[in-house]
Amino acid sequence: MTTDPNQLLHLALRIVDELVPTLVSARNAGGLAVHTKTSGTDMVTEMDRWCEERIIEMILSDRPTDGFLGEEGGRREGTSPVVWIIDPIDGTTNYLYDVPGYSVSIAAEIHGEVTVGVVADPVRREVHSAIRGRGASRNGMPIRCSNKADPATALVGTGFGYQPERRVEQARVLTGVIGRVRDIRRMGGAALDLCAVAGGRLDAYYESGLNPWDIAAGGLIALEAGARVTDLDGQPSWTDTVVCAAAPLHDSFRQLLVTAHS
Ligand code: IPD
Numbered sequence: 610m611t612t613d614p615n616q617l618l619h620l621a622l623r624i625v626d627e628l629v630p631t632l633v634s635a636r637n638a639g640g641l642a643v644h645t646k647t648s649g650t651d652m653v654t655e656m657d658r659w660c661e662e663r664i665i666e667m668i669l670s671d672r673p674t675d676g677f678l679g680e681e682g683g684r685r686e687g688t689s690p691v692v693w694i695i696d697p698i699d700g701t702t703n704y705l706y707d708v709p710g711y712s713v714s715i716a717a718e719i720h721g722e723v724t725v726g727v728v729a730d731p732v733r734r735e736v737h738s739a740i741r742g743r744g745a746s747r748n749g750m751p752i753r754c755s756n757k758a759d760p761a762t763a764l765v766g767t768g769f770g771y772q773p774e775r776r777v778e779q780a781r782v783l784t785g786v787i788g789r790v791r792d793i794r795r796m797g798g799a800a801l802d803l804c805a806v807a808g809g810r811l812d813a814y815y816e817s818g819l820n821p822w823d824i825a826a827g828g829l830i831a832l833e834a835g836a837r838v839t840d841l842d843g844q845p846s847w848t849d850t851v852v853c854a855a856a857p858l859h860d861s862f863r864q865l866l867v868t869a870h871s
């Protein structure tokens with residue numbers, strides 16, 4: 610089975626092309642069945658589950674030996690070097706309320722390294738994508754992050770988790786940030802926030818408590834657009850706390866966050 614990143618990208622693009630129209634029409638039809646998961650605010654709709662099942666079906670019909678890790682429970686080790694990391698709807702709250710800022714996020718790891726990422730935004734009709742080492746694009750056009758260097762003039766995105774205690778802590782950290790930057794946006798979902806940094810629509814984004822499926826595709830897209838994507842210690846780890854910023858801004862912004870966390 611090939612591990613050519615171009616072919617993996619092509620498959621991911623084919624999948625989002627097929628799913629996005631159904632996602633939008635189901636939303637517009639209304640009456641979606643909704644359940645809660647880890648807390649009363651952590652929602653999952655019937656479309657999150659449908660979308661993940663369909664993504665996995667389409668992957669397996671082309672590539673039956675690949676592994677996958679999906680937010681809604683699709684897990685399999687596989688026997689090929691490729692593992693797909695799937696957030697079928699990132700930004701479910703936005704999706705449910707018809708607020709822009711939800712996406713389908715699909716990444717492919719090869720031998721444990723995220724190598725391909727696709728994030729499709731049905732509302733703006735934009736598909737962000739990247740292959741490691743080959744740059745990032747939006748609707749086929751190359752994108753670059755901003756060249757901002759000063760946190761005081763940085764537009765910063767963040768997000769909040771679903772556990773009340775975590776949110777209170779995130780609000781505390783935010784009070785240490787908001788007076789030191791241009792302004793804050795809470796747009797969501799995480800995948801599109803990372804793509805916003807990639808395309809210069811935000812100068813930086815940070816959030817704690819994220820999962821691999823929130824970060825994998827958008828993180829690669831931001832990285833390939835020239836951003837730095839690290840944890841709070843500046844290590845290139847893509848779980849839990851993510852600090853993503855234009856390269857000249859990253860160090861000073863991360864320091865600001867470290868202080869806000871203390
Ligand atoms: C959430 C979104 C949101 C972020 C949360 C995530 P979900 O993912 O990305 O913007 O702030 O931390 O859990 O639940 O909508 O897939």
Ligand code: CA
Pocket residue numbers: 696698699700798799822823
């Ligand atoms: Ca998510």
Ligand code: CA
Pocket residue numbers: 657680696697698699700701
């Ligand atoms: Ca999700």
